[in-house]
Amino acid sequence: MSTVAARDDLQDAAELVRYGCRPRLRPLSDARYHDLLQRYRMDKGFRDRVEAIGQGLGVQVIAAHTQEGLVLHALDGGLFTYRIKHDLKRSAERRLILGLVHIAIAARVYPTEHDLEDETVKRISVGEVDAFLRHLVEQLREASKDADGLPVPEAAVDAVWRMYAMRPPAKPTAARRGVTQTSTQSVIAEALEWLVHQGMALPAPEFGPGHYRLLHRFRLQVSEAAAMPAFVTLRDIRRAQDAGMAAPTDTEEM
Incomplete structure (x- = not known):
C-alpha cells in the first residue's frame, strides 16, 4: 500500500x-x-x-x-466516559436516583442471560419502571431489618432507595401539563429521554404516553456492564418477581 x-x-x-x-x-x-x-x-x-x-x-x-x-x-477513564455523578447541573440526590433508575431499566428488561442475547426489541414504560422500583423498595426495606425486626445500620446503597421511597410516584404540576421534578416518574422519564438522545431508545407513543422501545444498542451496552453488582442484585429481584407474578416483558420482532 x-x-x-x-x-x-x-x-x-x-x-x-x-x-x-x-x-x-x-x-x-x-x-x-x-x-x-x-x-x-x-x-x-x-x-x-x-x-x-x-x-x-x-x-x-x-x-x-x-x-x-x-x-x-x-472505556473507563477515556475521553467519552460519562458519569452521572459528574453532572453538577443536578442535585446529588437526583443524580443518585438517576443512577438507580438506569440500572433498574436494564434489570427490568434483561433479567436473564438469555434476554441479553435475544435481539427482539423490548418495550418499557415510565409506569412499569416505577412499579418495579417500588417493588424493589419494599424488598430492600424488608432486607434492612434483622431477625428481631429492628433496622440494620445503613449501607451505602440504603440511602438511594430511601431517597426514592420518599418521593411521590407522580405529582402533577400546577398547570397539570406533566409531573413535577420531585416525582419519581419525572426522573424515570428523564433517564429514558437520555437513552433516546444516545440512540439507545425510541419513543413509542402508539402504546400510550411514557412508552419506549429499547434498541439493540442499549442491549449491547448493558451486556458490557452485566457483571456490575448493583445490576446483578436488581436482576435477581426482577427474576424473583417474575417467578411470583408470571408477568413477562412485552417484546416485538425486529
Whole structure:
C-alpha cells in the first residue's frame, strides 16, 4: 500500500469512528456511513485500523449493526466516559436516583442471560419502571431489618432507595401539563429521554404516553456492564418477581 493510500485508509477508519460517535445517525440514511460500515464488516485490515483508532480515543467497538451502525462503548477513564455523578447541573440526590433508575431499566428488561442475547426489541414504560422500583423498595426495606425486626445500620446503597421511597410516584404540576421534578416518574422519564438522545431508545407513543422501545444498542451496552453488582442484585429481584407474578416483558420482532 502506498503512503497516500495508507493515509486515506486511516482517514476512512477515523471517519467511521466519528460516525460511531453520533449514535442517533443510522447507516441506512447516510450512504457514506453505510459503505464504511460494510467495509468494516468485510475487510479485516480495515476493521483492525478502526478498532485501533477507537482504542486510542478510549472507546471499544462492540458491534457493527446494519441498522444501528457502529456501536461504541466508552472505556473507563477515556475521553467519552460519562458519569452521572459528574453532572453538577443536578442535585446529588437526583443524580443518585438517576443512577438507580438506569440500572433498574436494564434489570427490568434483561433479567436473564438469555434476554441479553435475544435481539427482539423490548418495550418499557415510565409506569412499569416505577412499579418495579417500588417493588424493589419494599424488598430492600424488608432486607434492612434483622431477625428481631429492628433496622440494620445503613449501607451505602440504603440511602438511594430511601431517597426514592420518599418521593411521590407522580405529582402533577400546577398547570397539570406533566409531573413535577420531585416525582419519581419525572426522573424515570428523564433517564429514558437520555437513552433516546444516545440512540439507545425510541419513543413509542402508539402504546400510550411514557412508552419506549429499547434498541439493540442499549442491549449491547448493558451486556458490557452485566457483571456490575448493583445490576446483578436488581436482576435477581426482577427474576424473583417474575417467578411470583408470571408477568413477562412485552417484546416485538425486529
